[in-house]
Amino acid sequence: MPFIANTDEQRKEMLDAIGVSSSDELFADIPKDLLAGELNIPAGKSEMRVISDMQKLANRNANNLTCFLGGGFYDHFIPSAVDALSNRSEFYTAYTPYQPEASQGTLQAIFEYQSAICRLTGMEVANASLYDGGTALCEAALMAINITGRNRIVLDSGVNPIYRNMIYSYSKNLSIEFEEIEVKHGQSDRAKIEAALTDDTAAIIFQNPNFFGGVDDFSDVVEMAHAKGCLTIASVYPVSLGILKTPGSMGVDIVTGEGQSLGIPLSFGGPYLGFMATRMKHVRKMPGRLVGETEDTNGKRGYVLTLQAREQHIRRDKATSNICSNESLCAVRAIIYMSLLGKQGMHDLAHTCATKAEYAKTRLSKIKGVKVKKTTPTFNEFTLELPCDASIVVSKMIDKGFAAGFPLGRYYKGMDNFLLVAITEKRTREEIGMYAEALESVL
Template sequence: MRYLPNSPAERAAMLRATGYQSIEELFAQIPDELKLRDRLNIPGPLSEPEILEYFRQAASQSTREYTSLLGAGAYSHYRPVVVDALISRGEFFTAYTPYQAEIAQGTLQAMFEFQTLITQLTGMDVANASLYDGSTAATEAVLMALRVTRRRQVVLPRTLHPEYRQVLETYVRHQDVDLKEVGYSPAGQIDFGKLRPSVTAETAAIVIQSPNFFGVLEKSAEVAEIAHRNGALLIFIVTEPLSLGIVKPPVEADIVAGEAQSFGVPVAFGGPYLGFLSARESFLRQMPGRLVGQTQDTEGRRGFVLTLATREQHIRREKATSNICTNQSLCALAATIYLSLLGKRGLQALAEQNLAKAHYAAQELGRISGVAVPLSGPFFNEFVVKTPVPAEDLLAELRKEKIIGGLNLEKYYPELKNHLLICVTETVSRAAIDRMVAVYRRMASLPKISGRAAELDSASIGRNR
């Protein structure tokens, strides 16, 4: 455990150097109502052995014996051990922004290869050296479209990841941007009947996600036609990039952005992840972040440099092209190693395995009376299931079988009460799928309690009804 201790004498010296007499004086500009006066509600203080024991017990509750059917933007895939072995090398692990090309050729080449792989997967002309994560990459794509078109309206579907929508709303809240939300059809795709009248001469871009939050593939060519007919851009968001191993690249899009966590980056309790952004070459000057390019030195040898990394983003605040001042080099390196190990055929084979397992699971669940796969659109490795009993009850039963059964959609879509979003990747065995189906079948066969009986059964004893 590494830490930097500061003695009282050292703290006093730092305060004197900054012209303050006390910590309270240093933070006097913070309003009193924002200051924490009470002690933090955490156990302790603990000794080092006690801390280690606490985390040992916590880790025992997060055992690898569980099968995860969670997806929704963070996907469990097998990671070859060589990925961690290579990214843990000191040359990469301690890498900072490669401003000095002459001493950072390894890092620069890795970023260049990452950009190349992203353009090959997305069918775009250029890609940057990565962004923080999928949500900020999607937002940067929207801001880029606003700059390119000089319009202030964006149309996005409810099938876009709910948290991506929240991040976007936060970014544009005070920028005079009109966000128009479009619903979804019974197929689980964007509702074209509502989309067409929503797109006007003021629309900067239409945003779609495919596979979308429900796992359904969108009709991107038809959406692109509507966007381009109105002078708008099509922004194509990807949260499960493994789908690009089997699905046609979105070449009709103008900007393709999203999350590349599936490529060799662990789920890791939610981060760090790996955003990417690619686009047509004509939009190069409006791209956020940095781009690495290939060049030659004075002796004709191949080399790599930061081709585009405008410094204005550090000083111009809201007038800057972007306030993204860094990239996820280490995670991008992991993705580059992962994709290089798999190759084109390996990526396609892995995508086909995900497709087959997810469709097997959906088919088996669909055979159970009281269970339904309600969305009719084509899907990749993720799909929606209508449960035969309350969703939380079913999830609890699945946990008894050491299965994390998916995401309860009611949190984000109130109309989808008792619907789960299930993801089946190569890490889920057929035996685990069959165990899951058996739990559904058992729960579906339970006698149904009428609404009035359930209400009385749940009432507190002695309560006057």
């Protein structure tokens, strides 16, 4: 069903009005020899049939595994009101709010989203969203290069390895130099970082909590960087900011992150939400859309897309970024989520995740041969050292009904026996207990 309303009779009326006898005449500019033959794709199906076919496909995906897998993407609970509100078609069937009088709903929601991201990260200005946490980090790197006029980036290896790979891909055609600093005992290596920060370094990029789950206070790294005139970029997990020190209070210059944990389903990798926040002094170099407050002709408060001279539709090849469509609906979900959780809720959620993770660490460290590093403080994710290859353990755990975590050997040399385990508020004490028993049985 192509969702076309007009009947044959109406089409005929319209063609008559246009002054042609058939629709083919409207395509007359296309040389005949370029016209496509019949497409080799199946005939259309009924709605009922499509639902049943798609249900079969959905059933071939494992949605019955108990999830201890994180790696930057978490199985958090999504309150019902998030779906109910973001499913309002006034939000999801509108487009970019170019006509502010007809788009105050989206504009105000995004203004509130920007505000909430600033409050959560301790920063001064946030954009209206970027595609995901990875592209947001890439944009931040380019932004730092643009601000400083330098072309060297120092990258902490505690940054999500997939994001690091993305940064390398994006900079392949630009002359950017990288130095990667290996983490030491699960934390950023201060001595090596200090040595790597030179007068021609644009920025240092780190992540908190880092990919191994370790939390840190990067205030000293920020000081080191600023002493050399380098900017600092932090990729953060927003839920952790319910209890952890904000990057803003550490003095960080650009903050990015993946907003998936703010009410967005895992959905096999997207759509997600890239957020970015920075200092006011850098706002003109910030990529992406930005909503600002103003007044209408009667002095009534309203919201518009602003500082558009940074953007591609005005500045073309001189724009701060090529981004046009962003992840607006995901940002709307995030502000709904953050409003529901609210001040106390974000704190309690973070505290619950961290407490459950501590419980899991204690429980799992009782298993013979399993070690948990006690020295590195963690938030909701931590690294287990197993007596054997973690990837094999994970495959055995799948048979027991668990997505047991992420084997670090995939991205880190010499870490084949290490498993990254994530805990959210959804994991019950019973599930953690069953996980421990299953792990014990497969080792």
